[in-house]
Amino acid sequence: MSSILFYVIFLLFFSCFMRSKVEETPYKRLCSTKNILTVNGQFPGPTLYAHAGNTIVVEVCNKGNRNITIHWHGVKQQRNPWSDGPEYITQCPIQPGATFTQTIIFSSEEGTLWWHAHSEWDRATVHATYPFPKPHAEFPIILGEWWKKDIGQLYNETIQSGGDVNTSSAFLINDTFKLIVDYGKTYLLRLINSAVQEMMFFAIANHNVTVVGSDASYTKPFSTDYVTISPGQTIDLLLNADQIPNNYYIAAKAYVGGAVVPYDNTTTTAILRYHGNSNSAPTALPNIPSHNDTNASVHFTSKLKSLADKNHPVDVPHKITTHLFFTLSVNLIPCPNNSCAGPLGRRFVASVNNISFVNPTIDILQAYYYHEMTIRCISMDSISTLWDGGLEF
Ligand SMILES: *[C@@H]1O[C@H](CO)[C@@H](O)[C@H](O)[C@H]1NC(C)=O
Ligand SMILES: *[C@@H]1O[C@H](CO)[C@@H](O)[C@H](O)[C@H]1NC(C)=O
Ligand SMILES: *[C@@H]1O[C@H](CO)[C@@H](O)[C@H](O)[C@H]1NC(C)=O
Ligand SMILES: *[C@@H]1O[C@H](CO)[C@@H](O)[C@H](O)[C@H]1NC(C)=O
Ligand SMILES: *[C@@H]1O[C@H](CO)[C@@H](O)[C@H](O)[C@H]1NC(C)=O
Ligand SMILES: *[C@@H]1O[C@H](CO)[C@@H](O)[C@H](O)[C@H]1NC(C)=O
Ligand SMILES: *[C@@H]1O[C@H](CO)[C@@H](O)[C@H](O)[C@H]1NC(C)=O
Ligand SMILES: *[C@@H]1O[C@H](CO)[C@@H](O)[C@H](O)[C@H]1NC(C)=O
Ligand SMILES: *[C@@H]1O[C@H](CO)[C@@H](O)[C@H](O)[C@H]1NC(C)=O
Ligand SMILES: *[C@@H]1O[C@H](CO)[C@@H](O)[C@H](O)[C@H]1NC(C)=O
Numbered sequence: 001m002s003s004i005l006f007y008v009i010f011l012l013f014f015s016c017f018m019r020s021k022v023e024e025t026p027y028k029r030l031c032s033t034k035n036i037l038t039v040n041g042q043f044p045g046p047t048l049y050a051h052a053g054n055t056i057v058v059e060v061c062n063k064g065n066r067n068i069t070i071h072w073h074g075v076k077q078q079r080n081p082w083s084d085g086p087e088y089i090t091q092c093p094i095q096p097g098a099t100f101t102q103t104i105i106f107s108s109e110e111g112t113l114w115w116h117a118h119s120e121w122d123r124a125t126v127h128a129t130y131p132f133p134k135p136h137a138e139f140p141i142i143l144g145e146w147w148k149k150d151i152g153q154l155y156n157e158t159i160q161s162g163g164d165v166n167t168s169s170a171f172l173i174n175d176t177f178k179l180i181v182d183y184g185k186t187y188l189l190r191l192i193n194s195a196v197q198e199m200m201f202f203a204i205a206n207h208n209v210t211v212v213g214s215d216a217s218y219t220k221p222f223s224t225d226y227v228t229i230s231p232g233q234t235i236d237l238l239l240n241a242d243q244i245p246n247n248y249y250i251a252a253k254a255y256v257g258g259a260v261v262p263y264d265n266t267t268t269t270a271i272l273r274y275h276g277n278s279n280s281a282p283t284a285l286p287n288i289p290s291h292n293d294t295n296a297s298v299h300f301t302s303k304l305k306s307l308a309d310k311n312h313p314v315d316v317p318h319k320i321t322t323h324l325f326f327t328l329s330v331n332l333i334p335c336p337n338n339s340c341a342g343p344l345g346r347r348f349v350a351s352v353n354n355i356s357f358v359n360p361t362i363d364i365l366q367a368y369y370y371h372e373m374t375i376r377c378i379s380m381d382s383i384s385t386l387w388d389g390g391l392e393f
Contacts, residue, residue, distance in 0.1 A: 047140060050106050051106070052106055052107065052108060052109065052110060053106060053107070054106050055103060055104065055105050055106070056103075056104045056106070057101060057102070057103050057104075058070070058101070058102045058104060059099060059100075059101045059102075060094060060099065060100050060101075060102065061099045062094045062095065062096055062097065062098055062099070062100075063096075063097075064096060065096050066096065066152060067087070067093030067094065067095055067096070068093060068094050069085045069086065069087040069091060069093055069094060069100075070085050070102065070116070071084065071085035071086055071116055072084065072085060072102070072104050072113070073113055073114050073116060073232055074109065074113040074114075074215050074216050074234070075104055075105070075106060075109060075113060075216075076107055076108070076109065077104070077105060078105070078107060080103060080105050081365055082365065083102040083103045083104060083105075085102065087359070087363070088359045088360055088362075088363045088364065089363060089364050089365065090363060090364075090365040091363050091365070091366075092362065092363050092366075109216035109217075110213070110216060110217065110218060111190075111213035111214070111215070111216045111217060111218060111234065111236050112140070112190040112191075112192065112213065112216065112234040112236055113215070113216045113234060114142075114192045114194065114234060116194060132212050132221065132238065133186065135185075135186045135187055135188040135238060136182070136185035136186055136187060137185070137187055137188075138187065138188035138189070138190060139179060139187065139188075139189055139190065140190045140192065141173060141179075141189050141190065141191050141192070141250075141270075142172075142173070142192045142194055143171060143172070143173060143191070143192065143193045143194060143195055143200050143202065143229070143252050143268070144171065144172035144173075144194045144195060145168040145170075145171055145172070145194075145195040145196050145197065145198065145264070146168055146169055146170045146171070146172050147166070147168050147169055148169045149166075154166060161340060161341035162335060162340030162341055162342050162346065162347030162348060163340065163341025163342045163347075163348070164261070164262065164341075164342065164348065165196075165197065167262050167263055167264045168195075168196075168197070168264045169264070169266075170264070170266045170268065171195065171198075171200070171252060171253065171254070171264065171266055171267075171268035172268055173250065173252060173268050173269065173270040177270050177271075178270065178271045178272075178273050179250065179270060179271070179272050179273065180273050180274075180275060181239070181241040181272065181273070181274055181275065182241060182274070182275050183241055183242070183245050183274055183275070184241065184242065185241050186238055186239065186240050186241070187238070187239045187241065188212075188236060188237070188238060188239075189209070189236070189237040189238075189239055190234065190236055191227065191229060191234065191235045191236070191237060192233075192234045193229040193230060193231050193232065193233050193234075194231070194232075195231050195254075196231060197231065198231065198254040198255070198256070198263065198264065199228060199229065199230050199231065199254070199255040199256075199257075199297065200228070200229050200252045200253065200254060200255065201226055201227070201228055201252065201253055201254075201255050201288045201289050201293075201296070201297075202226065202227040202228075202229060202250075202251070202252040202288075203225060203226040203227065203250075203251060203252075203286035203287065203288045204239065204248060204249075204250045204251075204272055204286055205248040205249045205250075205251075205272075205282065205284055205285060205286040206243050206248055206286075207239060207240075207243060207248065207272070207286075208223045208224060208225050209223070209224060209225075209227065209237040209238065209239050210222065210223050210224075210237065210238040210240075211223075211224060211227070211235060211236070211237055211303070211304070212236050212237070212238055213234075213235070213236035214233065214234060214235045214236065214304055215233060215234055216234070217306065217307070217312075218236075218307040218312055219304055219305060219306065219307055220305045220306070220307055220308070221238075222303050224300065224303070225286075225287065226286070226287070226288055226289060226296070226300065227300060228255060228296070228297045228300040228301055239272075241274060245274035245275075245276065245277045246274060246277050246280060246282075247271055247272070247273050247274075247277060247280060247281060247282040248271070248272040248273075248282050248286075249269050249270075249271065249272075249282045249284070249285050249286060250269065250270040250271065250272050250286070251267050251268065251269045251270075251285050251286050251288060252267070252268050252288075253265070253266070253267040253268070253288055253291065254291055255289070255291060255292075255293070255294075255296075255297050256291050256292060257292070257294055257297075259292070263291065265291065267285065267288070269285070325353075326352060326353060327352070327353050327354070328350075328351075328352055329350070329351050329354075330348060330349070330350055330351075331348075331349050331350075331351050331354075331356070332344060332346035332347065332348060332349075333346055333347050333349055334346055334347075335347050
């Protein structure tokens with residue numbers, strides 16, 4: 001699991017080099033101040049623009065006080081797994097004071113992506129020509145989740161207790177902001193859900209939006225009065241500023257599928273303001289589906305379809321030679337004397353085909369790559385243990 005603390009979208013052309021400094025920065029939210037990890041002092045982090053085919057080299061300097069990695073969410077990174085970022089999967093964490101250089105190779109991605117920390121709970125933008133009329137301007141909008149307490153402490157407590165994570169204190173839209181538009185113009189909103197846990201409903205009062213892309217692929221456009229967005233997902237939206245010039249609320253809140261699961265029931269808001277109309281406060285919140293409206297959630301997601309035009313063909317293999325069956329689940333494992341904080345005194349674990357994952361001491365990619373070599377300070381034992389399914393389950 002990972003969390004939100006920063007996002008990049010840097011302005012770069014061709015192969016470029018940039019330096020990002022991850023550090024602890026005091027930050028005030030909900031009337032209290034805590035230190036959070038930021039990149040180059042910014043929260044959300046800086047933005048990066050790149051073109052398809054660009055390669056970007058990022059030097060990550062960890063000036064913080066805990067292990068960190070940076071994951072380039074949704075970049076395909078074909079034949080370049082060493083720079084992908086998940087800790088203990090493709091690399092060991094970058095320790096405090098250390099530096100790690102990542103090469104990010106953009107291939108066919110188009111639209112919006114993001115990057116985030118990928119260590120415990122410390123968890124971009126790519127565009128080419130649009131398959132829709134060029135918008136007047138574009139804005140990234142980042143949905144986030146905020147805990148008043150230190151998230152390192154929260155993570156440690158959760159791992160120790162085996163129970164659910166304490167619900168967050170509030171959600172954020174890009175921290176807090178006003179989106180200022182001109183009447184009659186069209187805007188591209190690049191919505192990113194960086195919340196750690198929750199799927200979110202998002203809507204703008206009195207305005208429908210047109211969905212045109214998701215996760216760095218264009219989609220068949222459709223108009224909607226609300227959006228459902230999963231953690232880690234990006235959705236590109238066109239907004240026509242065609243309503244009576246005024247101030248309108250933009251709002252987001254959680255969608256929660258489980259009936260008895262505790263959740264953060266707060267609604268986060270921002271303001272859509274038409275130029276020259278700065279006086280009257282917005283009145284009504286948009287109509288957002290209720291927190292448990294599974295039909296609304298599924299109904300939205302089922303409308304997401306590939307653009308599948310001649311410039312964006314969908315080449316899906318038709319001949320299937322091997323069928324693979326995966327079961328993803330959240331399990332409850334027993335604890336001594338039912339002493340854990342999950343239901344029935346048990347501990348939550350996530351599993352794939354009933355096998356859970358515990359961080360190894362070296363990353364899996366390294367173990368795989370050097371699997372037949374004896375140089376390296378990884379004993380053959382630990383590698384063969386890894387590959388014989390001997391990870392601690
Ligand atoms: C939201 O935050 C991102 C990242 O810092 C920034 O690029 C963008 O301009 C912000 N959006 C608005 C509408 O202020
Ligand atoms: C930080 O990373 C190093 C190197 O991978 C590892 O040995 C150490 O246990 C990690 N520390 C924590 C607190 O996870
Ligand atoms: C969480 O636990 C790790 C390892 O046990 C420890 O190094 C770290 O200081 C703890 N963090 C907090 C905020 O308590
Ligand atoms: C989590 O919630 C429990 C129970 O309400 C509380 O005792 C604990 O202090 C909370 N932990 C954090 C880090 O907020
Ligand atoms: C938004 O779309 C709904 C149908 O999905 C329609 O009833 C409504 O009038 C539209 N609202 C605006 C402001 O265009
Ligand atoms: C959110 O939950 C808290 C406590 O769980 C409750 O007091 C509050 O009324 C709820 N707020 C809304 C808007 O449902
Ligand atoms: C959603 O929750 C409300 C209570 O908050 C309940 O009355 C309603 O039946 C629930 N709807 C569904 C579809 O579960
Ligand atoms: C499901 O949601 C869609 C969109 O809001 C609505 O048109 C449809 O009537 C809903 N179906 C049910 C069974 O509520
Ligand atoms: C479980 O509870 C029993 C009886 O209270 C106690 O004797 C035993 O030490 C406990 N076991 C553990 C592992 O805590
Ligand atoms: C998963 O593991 C549990 C515990 O070992 C076992 O009871 C259960 O039957 C397994 N389920 C499957 C589908 O293999």
